[in-house]
Amino acid sequence: MRILLLGGTAEARALAARLHPRVEVISSLAGRVPDPALPVGQVRIGGFGGVDGLIGWLRENPVDAVVDATHPYAAGISANAAAAAAGVGLPHLLLARPAWDTGAALTVDSNAEAAAVVAEKAYRRVFLTTGRSGTAAFLGSDAWFLIRAVTPPDRQLLPPNHELLLSRGPYSYDGEAALLREHRIEAMVTKNSGGAMTRAKIDAATDLGIPIVMIDRPGLPAGITTVDTVEDAIAWVQRLV
Template sequence: MRILLLGGTSEARALAARLHPAIEVISSLAGRVPDPALPVGEVRVGGFGGVEGLRQWLRDEQVDAVVDATHPYAATMTAHAAAVCAELALPHLVLARPPWPPGDAIVVPTDVEAAKTVAAQGFGRVFLTTGRSGAAAFKGVDAWFLIRAVTPPEAADLPTRHHIVLSRGPYRYDGELALLREHRIDALVSKNSGGSMTRPKLDAAAALGVPVVMVDRPPLPDGVATVASVDEAVDWVSGRS
């Protein structure tokens, strides 16, 4: 059996390790992060060239099934995979880690709405953790931003007042607590990524009474099969091998 595993997450790496070498797995990474953590087995890096490119690649590589374990906000890749697999009648699974319970967070649908909320609430010192592409929505907001990302945002996308921290999780509660205190943060903006690697920032914000603005996940395509754990994904693949 030959599997295309759309990856880039810790779950994807764990799944590749569980399946290899009994199942032939080709892990695909988008290539947006320098020096990524690589899974075991065969790896390809870079895009497919949209729906047409993905369709042709799956045919050329004679792939038997696709498992999408991309980041919950990789909506374009997820939509393309769902459309092509439906067209080709390929077995297709989405491994989506459970979201965090929003609690008292202000939940908004997009980065743009998050920026409007920050401005409307009058927050002055904001910890922005929506990734390099999320900074652009906050460019015109009159606040100071602590921006954390793996790679730096484009200079043209940055708010006027900001400080950039380049780092990659996992993060620890004590470190997040110290960061919020050091920079006198009065609001946290986060995507609802789920998982344990970046959860400590929410716990630290709750401990300090810092409000959270949370960007909700994009919806999954209609009709896709989904699981919430690596164990379930292994069972799904094993049932088709």
Template structure:
């Protein structure tokens, strides 16, 4: 059996390892992160060129199924995979890690709304963890930002007052407490990525009574079979392979 695994997440790497070597897994990474953590098995890096490009790739490589285990905010590739698989009749599964309960967070629907919330609440020292593409919305803010990202944002997308911290999880609770205290952070802005690797920042913020602004996830494509654990994804792949 051969599957295309749309990856780039810890869940995708775990799934590839669980299936190898019984299943031929082709893991696809977007290529936006330098020196990415690579899964076992074959890896392709780069985009497909929209729905049409993915549809052509699937036709040329004759895969038995597609598993989308991309980041919860990778809305474009998730929508493209759903459309291409539906057109071709290729079995398709979405592995979506559970979202974090928002608790007392200020929930917003976009980076722009998050920037508006920072201004409205008068936050002055913000830990910003929305990724390298999420900084542009804060460009005109008067606040100071500690911007934590895997790769540096473009210079023209940065707010006037900031410090960049290049870092990659997983993170530990004690380290997050120290980070928030050292930089006198008074607000955390994050996306609802879910998962355990970056959850400690929320626990540390709660312990220090630091408000959280949380960007909600984009809606998933309708009528796509979705599971929330690697175990369930493994079971689906093995069942699909026997059908």
């Protein structure tokens, strides 16, 4: 059996490792992160060119199924994968890690809404952990931001008052608590990414009484098969076999 695994997440790497070598896995990474953690098996890096490009790739590179284990906020990729798999009649699965319990966090629908909350609440020192694509909404803010990202955002998309921290998880509770104290953070803006790699910031902020503004996940494509654990994804592939 041969599957196309749309990856880039810890879950995708774990799934590739568990299936190899009984199943031939071709892992596809978007290529937006330099020096990415690579899964076992075959790897391709780069986009497909939308739905039509992915359909063309699937016709030129026959596989038995498509498994989407991309980041929960990669809504465009997930929509394209669902449409392309349907277009060529392939089984398709979405592996979406469970969201965090939002607890007392203020949930918003977008970066723009998060920026509006920061302005309304007059937060002065903000820990911004929405990734490199989330900074543009805060360009007009008077607040100071500690911005953590894997790769640096474009300079013209950074708010005027900021410190850039380039790093990659996993993060520890003690380290996150120390970071929040050291920078006298008054509020955190984050996505509901789920998973254990970055959960510590949520726990540390909650225990320190720091308000959390959490950007909700985008909706999933309608009518697709979805699981939330690597074990369930393995079981789905085994049923195909």
